[in-house]
Amino acid sequence: MARENPLVVYSVKNTKVLLDGNLVSYAGPDDVFNEVDGGIILHLIYASPVLKHFNPKKFKSIICDENATVVTKMKIDKFKMLPFSIGASVPTVDVMLYGEPHTTFTD
Known part of the structure; x- marks a missing residue:
């Protein structure tokens, strides 16, 4: 759906994603998530244990x-x-994931 026109695409390399403070270790093979209008699309492998009880409140x-x-x-x-x-x-x-992402950059 939203993979066609992402605002920003983040690759798996050097990326850690946390939901409610827990590390998401089974992300999709191509990219972990895309920032899109209205929020973020998170790509997970179907067999991911994260999907078993998916109900996060925070993303980082x-x-x-x-x-x-x-x-x-x-x-x-x-x-x-x-x-x-x-x-x-x-x-x-x-x-x-619906919400307003806030991104900060540091050197």
Whole structure:
């Protein structure tokens, strides 16, 4: 759905995503999440234990590379599970997290 026109795309490399303080270790194979109008779309592998009892209140991502650290935080107002798809030959589930992401950059 929203993979076509993301505002910002964050890759798996050097990225940590936390939901309610718990590390999301089973993200999708291509990218962890996309920042889109209205919130964030999180890409998870269908077999992820995160999906078993999915009901987060907060989102936080930390991206570290050689140039900067990027931190994105968001209080989640509501979420919607999107239909699963096949990404890099593994089934994935996209979850739309509604809210206003706040991103900060540091050197």
